[in-house]
Amino acid sequence: MVETNLAVKKLKEKFPASVSEVKTFREEMTITVSKKDLFEICKFLYSDPDLQYHFLTDLCGVDFFPEAPRFEVVYHLYSLKNNQRLRLKTKVGDAESVLSVESIWKAANWYEREAFDLFGIPFENHPDLRRIMMWDGYEGYPLRKDFPVEGPDFDKPFVPEV
Amino acid sequence: MTINMGPQHPATHGVLRVVLQLDGEVVVKATPHLGHLHRGMEKLAESKTYHQAIPLTDRLDYTNAMGNNLAYVLAVEKLLGIEVPKRAQYLRVMMAELQRIAAHLIWLGTHVLDLGATTPIFYTFREREDILRIFEEVAGGRLTPTYLRIGGVSKDLPEGIEDKVKEFIQAFPDHVKEYETLLTKNVIWIKRTKEVGIISKEDAINWGVTGPTLRGSGVKYDVRKAFPYSSYEEFDFEIPIGSVGDVYDRYVVRLREMEWSNAIAEQALERLPKGPIIADDPRITLPPKDDVTQDIAALIRQFKIVSEGFYPPKGEVYASVEASKGELGFYIVSDGSNHPFRFRIRTPSFANLSALHKMIEGSLIADVVSTIGSIDIVLGEIDR
Numbered sequence: 001m002v003e004t005n006l007a008v009k010k011l012k013e014k015f016p017a018s019v020s021e022v023k024t025f026r027e028e029m030t031i032t033v034s035k036k037d038l039f040e041i042c043k044f045l046y047s048d049p050d051l052q053y054h055f056l057t058d059l060c061g062v063d064f065f066p067e068a069p070r071f072e073v074v075y076h077l078y079s080l081k082n083n084q085r086l087r088l089k090t091k092v093g094d095a096e097s098v099l100s101v102e103s104i105w106k107a108a109n110w111y112e113r114e115a116f117d118l119f120g121i122p123f124e125n126h127p128d129l130r131r132i133m134m135w136d137g138y139e140g141y142p143l144r145k146d147f148p149v150e151g152p153d154f155d156k157p158f159v160p161e162v
Numbered sequence: 163m164t165i166n167m168g169p170q171h172p173a174t175h176g177v178l179r180v181v182l183q184l185d186g187e188v189v190v191k192a193t194p195h196l197g198h199l200h201r202g203m204e205k206l207a208e209s210k211t212y213h214q215a216i217p218l219t220d221r222l223d224y225t226n227a228m229g230n231n232l233a234y235v236l237a238v239e240k241l242l243g244i245e246v247p248k249r250a251q252y253l254r255v256m257m258a259e260l261q262r263i264a265a266h267l268i269w270l271g272t273h274v275l276d277l278g279a280t281t282p283i284f285y286t287f288r289e290r291e292d293i294l295r296i297f298e299e300v301a302g303g304r305l306t307p308t309y310l311r312i313g314g315v316s317k318d319l320p321e322g323i324e325d326k327v328k329e330f331i332q333a334f335p336d337h338v339k340e341y342e343t344l345l346t347k348n349v350i351w352i353k354r355t356k357e358v359g360i361i362s363k364e365d366a367i368n369w370g371v372t373g374p375t376l377r378g379s380g381v382k383y384d385v386r387k388a389f390p391y392s393s394y395e396e397f398d399f400e401i402p403i404g405s406v407g408d409v410y411d412r413y414v415v416r417l418r419e420m421e422w423s424n425a426i427a428e429q430a431l432e433r434l435p436k437g438p439i440i441a442d443d444p445r446i447t448l449p450p451k452d453d454v455t456q457d458i459a460a461l462i463r464q465f466k467i468v469s470e471g472f473y474p475p476k477g478e479v480y481a482s483v484e485a486s487k488g489e490l491g492f493y494i495v496s497d498g499s500n501h502p503f504r505f506r507i508r509t510p511s512f513a514n515l516s517a518l519h520k521m522i523e524g525s526l527i528a529d530v531v532s533t534i535g536s537i538d539i540v541l542g543e544i545d546r
Binding site for chain 2: 025026028030054055056057058060062063074076085105106107109110118132133134135142143147149
């Protein structure tokens with residue numbers, strides 16, 4: 001399946017140094033790419049006439065604490081033309097930023113805000129990088145593995161200033 | 163002028179706050195603020211076993227509990243690589259489609275109520291009540307039935323329920339006609355919805371919009387057809403689409419969808435296969451309840467699964483269903499332990515709402531109410 005997948009073949013031709021791992025699990029294709037070419041790869045997957053991944057189904061972070069690099073940003077793409085899904089992943093270290101793909105898929109706008117809010121992964125060139133679920137002024141990133149489930153402040157109710 | 167619409171505003175369908183910048187009565191900029199209903203579900207599920215996370219999913223989009231259950235159990239089943247018996251698959255389809263009708267009925271009633279028509283909500287809630295009664299008999303719960311289990315469903319149909327479902331299915335097409343006589347050619351309804359809240363095909367795709375909102379713009383994308391799950395490939399149905407992408411088109415698409423859902427539920431009931439309702443895998447699925455009270459081995463199995471759960475292989479899966487609002491997907495990362503390492507929920511309303519400003523900027527403030535109603539958001543699944 002890996003050999004027959006058009007996206008994998010094209011990516012390996014165009015960005016031979018960046019594609020670090022291609023995996024198939026339960027018939028789902030996952031490509032791990034390096035962070036520095038991520039934006040170009042996304043742009044290519046979007047605009048290539050044979051691929052046309054016009055749909056960004058999902059974008060989320062995963063925390064592998066205490067591993068390093070700590071985070072993964074996962075992109076779920078969907079091509080209406082080929083009726084095919086593709087999972088794209090990139091590894092991100094603590095306090096490192098990722099280039100925003102908002103200029104390619106507008107859908108990324110809120111997804112990136114969410115990843116920023118809950119994991120603390122900053123996205124460069126994002127037009128409006130604010131917290132989305134937690135309130136402004138909240139400290140900490142709830143979906144990180146070192147954040148307690150009940151929250152660090154569960155017995156100290158905090159009322160934000162209005 | 164800047165005004166706050168919400169968080170406590172009946173037309174925002176929950177606790178959504180939209181900050182509107184106005185020039186007279188025209189909306190210049192609309193900024194939604196979320197998080198009022200944020201319960202940290204993704205975090206919570208990481209500390210639960212796979213079975214324990216099922217009730218959480220009911221509370222995502224609380225109008226579409228069966229569909230949410232389905233998306234989650236499909237993801238876990240994919241991760242485990244287990245087969246679900248045919249009867250369970252058909253029961254799932256039947257329940258999911260009845261739930262879709264119920265969800266669309268809430269949408270229709272409240273959306274129309276927002277725009278000033280008080281009558282239809284009494285009609286739609288009458289039919290919704292029938293569906294909830296069916297759910298109550300089948301699963302024991304009305305709003306949050308938690309009927310599905312990993313590997314199948316929790317119990318078989320009770321005696322005599324087939325007739326009640328059949329009765330509902332036979333009567334429902336006439337009810338849709340009733341709603342249509344109230345609305346489809348109603349001049350006020352048309353004036354409030356035609357050419358309002360338009361989003362083009364390209365914009366809708368780029369903003370990640372799915373479900374009836376996307377199909378109203380004329381894109382034929384439905385997960386049931388694109389990636390058939392739970393035997394959907396064995397049912398005959400069509401995907402209704404609109405052309406303009408306005409509020410009216412979304413209304414028509416949803417009405418047609420209810421009729422098709424009714425047809426699918428009918429096919430599922432007619433062709434309902436006989437056989438087991440849950441896969442028999444002692445490491446994963448719960449034993450039949452009667453055995454638990456009589457057989458020590460079954461009791462041990464029940465105890466092990468409830469208290470400890472099971473250990474799926476390492477890996478990651480994404481499974482999605484066509485929920486009533488759009489594509490609902492679960493992305494589960496497993497590290498081989500008995501609880502999910504990452505539990506990501508891709509909810510349709512979240513993406514659909516992010517495109518809201520595209521639909522309302524430049525239109526009148528009254529159209530904001532109309533547009534929010536038409537994309538059918540549920541804050542439970544936006545904030546999670």
